[in-house]
Amino acid sequence: MLIVIDYNVGNVKSVCNAFRHIGCEAKLSCEPQDIESAAGLVLPGVAAFGFAVSALGPLAELIKKLVLSGKPLLGICVGYQLLFDQSSEFGCHAGLGLVSGNVVSIPTTQIVPHMGWNLVKLPEDMDLFAGLAREKHFYFAHSFYPDVTDTQAKIAYTDYGFDLPASVQKANIYGTQFHPEKSGKTGLKVLKNFAQICKRSNQC
């Protein structure tokens, strides 16, 4: 069973709907015992970074502990940004610090927010993108992005006037700036891949 962490931010239900649509068991919960016994965790999020951090509250420490001991985690959008050290959206806020880097605003030489479908180059060695072509369109809606400095992280980039890190993978930690649950069939395939990753991780 996958647990989609319900922490009082928008659009958590869509992620659950998408997993159910592809036949994966996923439950929306903020109960520590559900989170502890989950095969994998999904941290979704449509929220401002600071709001998301305070809404997550004490769950943050639990998630960190479980993920550092090997439980797969997928962060989506703000949930992806939460994986990093800190963000400057509406003041400075600390993130989970699981992947090194700071979340900063997209330069205003571009239209901000970065909104819509952009082409992401998918490295062959990133498990989330198994079975997909080497580049695919995904749906983005964000004004901030992580400047990834973690040398252990694999990164998939999209071009938005600069190389924007659209997805990272570091051991059992996964994240996408884009919304797989809003990226049609391609996005559903990414979620399916994450479900497979969780399944494999619980077998060994």
Next chain:
Amino acid sequence: MLTKRIIPCLDVKDGRVVKGVHFLNLRDAGDPVELGTRYSDEGADELVFLDITATIRSRKTIVELVEKVAENVFISFTVGGGIQTVEQMDELLRSGAEKVSVNTAAVENPNLLTEAAKRFGNQCIVLAIDARRSKERKGHWQVTVKAGSEPTALDVVEWAVKAEKLGAGEILLTSMDADGTKTGYDNELNKAVTDAVNIPVIASGGAGKLEHLYDAIVEGGADAVLMASITHFENYTIKQMKQYLASRGIPVNL
């Protein structure tokens, strides 16, 4: 490269999709969930659902509609119509909408944009502007509210600039003069707004031919084009629209 978006708009009244001309003379266009699913399967980049009755009773219906759409459609969709508070936005976003749009409430209480952006991030706050060409001031447009029934003293370009500062993350710009006429978008309006702001602008009102979409993007500078009549009643599929735009060098997600 970021692609230009094709966005079918579904105006919802009493649980059905309807479409009029200049916001009047509504015609039935089908079931919102069925139509939304069809457009998503055809390759629409996003959907917009507007509750055009926007009464207390219709609010419950629209939340249920959002839940149903979110179970069947795996692309982003915006919901608008009569939204007045951050709590109402929260309910719609939690039910599965990716973005919410506000018009009248933001004019009456501009701080709503700031409050909403601080809580949800500006990427999910769409400011809808219904623009009417000013008879008194040439090259200016007047903001109208309450589904186009009430003119205000606000100038469209000035309001768009102010709203961006307050926290709007996108503008859904409807020309009331062009709405439902199928004679093309008001690209003078689109250009005036896209030149003035640095957030995405969705051009709306007037699409009737494929070249109108191209013109809104190239002449109007629009990041996305919204249409209703042309998809509900005409023979253009989303795919045809995208193939046409691609053939003229516009980046699209085909």
